[in-house]
Amino acid sequence: MPLHFSREELAERRRLVTEKLAARGLDGLLMFRQESMYYLTGYDTFGYVFFQCLYLGADGRLVLLTRSPDLRQARYTSMIDDIRIWVDLPDADPARNDLLPILDEMGCRGGRLGVEWDAYGLTARNGQRLAAALDGFCALDDASELVTYLRVVKSPAEIACVRKAGELADAALAEAVRLAQPGAFEGDILAAMQGAVFRGDGDYPGNEFIIGSGPSGMLGRYQSGRRHLGKDDMLAIEFAGVFRHYHSCLWRTIKVGEENHRHRHLYDVSLECLLACEEAVRPGETVGSVFEAYDRTLQRHGFGADSRFNACGYSLGTTFSPNWMDWPMFYRGNPVILEPGMVFFISPGVRDDDAVLLGEAGETVLVTDTGCERLSSASLDYVRKP
Numbered sequence: 001m002p003l004h005f006s007r008e009e010l011a012e013r014r015r016l017v018t019e020k021l022a023a024r025g026l027d028g029l030l031m032f033r034q035e036s037m038y039y040l041t042g043y044d045t046f047g048y049v050f051f052q053c054l055y056l057g058a059d060g061r062l063v064l065l066t067r068s069p070d071l072r073q074a075r076y077t078s079m080i081d082d083i084r085i086w087v088d089l090p091d092a093d094p095a096r097n098d099l100l101p102i103l104d105e106m107g108c109r110g111g112r113l114g115v116e117w118d119a120y121g122l123t124a125r126n127g128q129r130l131a132a133a134l135d136g137f138c139a140l141d142d143a144s145e146l147v148t149y150l151r152v153v154k155s156p157a158e159i160a161c162v163r164k165a166g167e168l169a170d171a172a173l174a175e176a177v178r179l180a181q182p183g184a185f186e187g188d189i190l191a192a193m194q195g196a197v198f199r200g201d202g203d204y205p206g207n208e209f210i211i212g213s214g215p216s217g218m219l220g221r222y223q224s225g226r227r228h229l230g231k232d233d234m235l236a237i238e239f240a241g242v243f244r245h246y247h248s249c250l251w252r253t254i255k256v257g258e259e260n261h262r263h264r265h266l267y268d269v270s271l272e273c274l275l276a277c278e279e280a281v282r283p284g285e286t287v288g289s290v291f292e293a294y295d296r297t298l299q300r301h302g303f304g305a306d307s308r309f310n311a312c313g314y315s316l317g318t319t320f321s322p323n324w325m326d327w328p329m330f331y332r333g334n335p336v337i338l339e340p341g342m343v344f345f346i347s348p349g350v351r352d353d354d355a356v357l358l359g360e361a362g363e364t365v366l367v368t369d370t371g372c373e374r375l376s377s378a379s380l381d382y383v384r385k386p
Contacts, residue, residue, distance in 0.1 A: 013039060027107075043077055057106055110137075112138060115143060158246060220349075232256070235256055239251075346363060
């Protein structure tokens with residue numbers, strides 16, 4: 001069984017959840033977020049694209065309801081002993097026909113259960129079926145963030161995973177810088193970057209690596225289709241090193257071909273914003289104060305709202321598809337307090353849509369007792385590849 005954390009650490013995480021359940025007067029938690037399942041038990045799968053629920057009672061009892069392809073997956077990757085299977089049929093209704101009897105067996109009738117309603121693993125249709133199945137059986141409370149709020153502060157064992165992810169991100173960046181040049185094919189760059197992560201025993205990321213050049217370099221999203229870099233071009237890459245599902249992200253814009261003073265200026269401003277944001281990452285300060293540092297720096301250089309992003313980063317941790325973004329996010333007014341052990345990707349970009357240029361120096365940091373620590377050893381210097 002390849003548990004990536006000790007049974008003792010997993011048990012302590014579950015104990016903290018049951019403590020939160022008791023404090024809220026909840027008899028149990030219905031989990032649909034794969035992140036929660038992995039965090040509490042080690043269970044590792046993409047089977048959450050179908051109906052799947054992990055029940056954790058306030059008394060600590062665990063039951064996983066899933067499909068048969070994930071029976072052995074759960075046995076192999078997790079410490080869950082009680083695994084129940086629902087069967088695919090034309091009229092299958094696992095919430096009513098399978099989960100409801102389990103909850104009755106667990107003594108939940110007439111009680112109050114927390115539900116992770118805000119979960120990629122619970123579609124709107126399945127959510128409606130769940131609500132209908134449990135109507136009159138028990139009361140349901142939205143507990144979507146209960147485990148997420150615990151996950152945001154990382155343990156020493158988790159921080160070790162994030163550090164390894166940072167090393168893998170650096171290896172991927174080195175490949176991109178090596179291959180970036182006029183005429184280079186984006187597919188070759190992507191293959192080398194992802195290969196560097198895999199060679200280091202890393203994982204697929206929570207969402208696709210983002211690569212763009214020319215007009216697509218402004219998107220900040222993955223899109224299908226590759227191009228060859230032009231003689232005078234800009235390559236934008238946003239990606240993550242991933243180890244045991246823990247992410248460490250980097251973002252860079254690389255000038256290919258001729259020198260472009262406007263692009264260098266945008267990058268230099270982005271780098272100044274990054275350093276200002278890192279200076280603002282201090283325990284006891286709010287997450288929103290980091291965005292304010294970004295915005296103040298841009299305004300000092302004469303850039304308005306049309307040149308900046310509405311958020312300049314977010315928490316990172318163990319996340320599954322479809323994205324690696326975690327809670328909380330750096331946006332204006334966010335009141336969440338920074339604490340040691342939090343991990344954040346800071347991505348303070350500067351855009352010039354008229355010039356079709358983006359300046360971006362982004363990296364991942366760990367909140368410490370006194371400030372923050374870079375998790376990348378890669379240079380932050382401007383890169384141009386003639």
